Amino acid sequence: MGEDLFSDSDSEFDDYKSKTQLKKEMLALVKLGEQVVELGVAALKKIPLDTEVAEAIDIARNMNRKKPSYRRQLQFIGKLLRNRDEEDVAAITQALENLQGQQxxxxxxxxxxxxxxxxxxxxxxxxxxxxxxxxxxxxxxxxxxxxxxxxxxxxxxxxxxxxxxxxxxxxxxxxx
The missing domain is CATH 1.10.60.30 (PSPTO4464-like domains)
Known part of the structure; x- marks a missing residue:
């Protein structure tokens, strides 16, 4: 009975992520959003975005980059990306990497x-x-x-x- 407490079977702790890990993942998504915001119009069309994320990125593109509101908008884009499926985020990342390779x-x-x-x-x-x-x-x-x-x-x-x-x-x- 004592052996089962320490076994490697599926447990509630398998999906546990530390606060630091969650923060790193969120910062990575904010950075991804920022890279997409900085793309040109033609390159932006090659990135697979849903309408909500595309609208948020369009708003950020039209903002003054020195204002705090721009940073908040990037945080919002990161939050939107965090709420997307991993496949959607992976597709955006892959498209961005392809564009950077071409450049x-x-x-x-x-x-x-x-x-x-x-x-x-x-x-x-x-x-x-x-x-x-x-x-x-x-x-x-x-x-x-x-x-x-x-x-x-x-x-x-x-x-x-x-x-x-x-x-x-x-x-x-x-x-x-």
């Missing part, structure tokens, strides 16, 4: 294009030849003209118009 990939791609552009302007025809081996669809003549213009603009301390045009052209032609 990271886009930033990495832009950084690569900026590096290619800088290399073209600094090294000239050698860098252009190397780039054309990797991307034969690029227009050699147009790029050479922009490279010359970019160097000339740099020497004369003019606005970097050709420099920007090289980046825009590379962004349009090199998609990964």
């Amino acid at each position: 990271y990939q886009l930033k990495a791609h832009f950084h690569k294009l900026e590096t290619l552009r800088d290399k073209l302007v600094d090294q000239g025809d050698d860098a252009l030849q190397s780039l054309l081996q990797d991307y034969p669809q690029l227009d050699r003549q147009r790029l050479r003209q922009w490279i010359r213009q970019a160097k000339k603009e740099r020497e004369q301390n003019k606005p970097p118009k050709a420099y920007r045009e090289i980046f825009q052209y590379l962004k349009q032609e090199i998609q990964e």
